Amino acid sequence: MKRLLVIVSCCSAFLLLASTQSAGCGDKVLALGRAVKLRYVSAHLASILVYERSGSPGAAAMSDPSLQSALKKSSQALKVVHDRSELSEALGRGKYDLIVTDAADAASVEQQLETTPSHSVVVPVLNQGTKAEASALAKHYHVVLKTPGKAGSYFTALDEALELKAKRDEAKVLAKR
DSSP states (O other): HHHHHHHHHHHHHHHHHHHHHHHHOOOOHHHTTTTTOOOOSSSSOOEEEEEOTTTTTTTHHHHTTHHHHHHTTTEEEEEEEEEEEEEEHHHOOOSEEEEETTTHHHHHHHHHHHTSOOEEEEEEEEOOOHHHHHHHHHHHHHHOEEOOHHHHHHHHHHHHHHHHHHHHHHHHHHHHH
């Protein structure tokens, strides 16, 4: 009886230890994941209007390939306008969540937004600006895209801007009640 108990306990201990070691090995799982490419998926999909005024100081920043890629990947609708009349026409026709523009044009775009029923968030693009300029813009607009930068920083800033818009929309709904 004691001998049977010892054999059963040894076998169960062996099976317990053998199963935990085989479960801990992840070589086969890692080999399967090598072909999987991770892509950015925005927490929010937005309709984005890009105001890219030709001749503006930040025109080169707006054409940054990684910025353009980030805008395309985080938007469900992306429209680019190049002059003031196109901007006013686009604001009159559609509702945009974000308006991405050069930092020099951000104030005039914000003034134009006041005349429309749109509740868009203006996101200025700062091209190689100083920290003082970036902090001044961030105080007023809350979110600033700094170029040149990495795609991850652009995605983070766009997500923050969309969260800011969601908070503003929620506050307006609560104020109406």
